[in-house]
Amino acid sequence: MKFTNILFFLILSFQLSAQMKVACVGNSITYGAGIEGRDSLAYPQQLGEVLGDSWKVKNFGNSGATMLKKGNKPYWILPEFKAAKKFKPDIIIILLGTNDSKPINWDDHSSEYIKDYKEMIAVFQKLKSKPTIWLGLPPPAGENQWGISKKVIEGEITDQIKQLAKEKNLGTINFYKGFVDHLELLPDNIHPNAAGSKVMAEIAAEAIRE
DSSP states (O other): OHHHHHHHHHHHHHHHHTSEEEEEEESHHHHTTTOTTHHHHSHHHHHHHHHOTTEEEEEEEOTTOBSOTTSSSBGGGSHHHHHHHHTOOSEEEEEOOTGGGSHHHHHHHGGGHHHHHHHHHHHHHTSTTOOEEEEEEOOOOOSOSSOOOHHHIIIIIHHHHHHHHHHHTOEEEEOGGGTTTOGGGOTTSSSOOHHHHHHHHHHHHHHHTO
């Protein structure tokens, strides 16, 4: 009986150590704000379900977070940033830019967005786990109560992320495409509902499985 228990423990330990670890870095869209039961229905959690048991996906989203160090809530100083690094991920999905588009952030610091993004990429690339980094293109934005700018996201931030990915030879995950014809999945014009988060999970899974 003892031998059986030990063997089971060893097999379980091997399976856990063999899991591909995915860190989802982001803001309230990653966090799952507004979703009832977000602990299981936010996009990172649904991504884990889509990918299966050989993957371990963790949610490192924090509502209101910005890529900009001089933004009103820099991801850099949040506990999720430290936790994401400590997680030792094999894959990192970065989805930051939506809150950067707010006038309070973008008007004075737009020129620093890519500089800060490059620095975050460099920080993650220095991790001992040598993660593959994916850059997320933000979902579309409509009229909203937070000052998030549809014009800035679609006309500036998305293009800058694409150019950065090309420059750094990194892949992009196009979350935008999942909503452009299905805005009903964004009930408040910013945050996806549970069905929208499932769409995000499927888009991310398709990308990182390649």
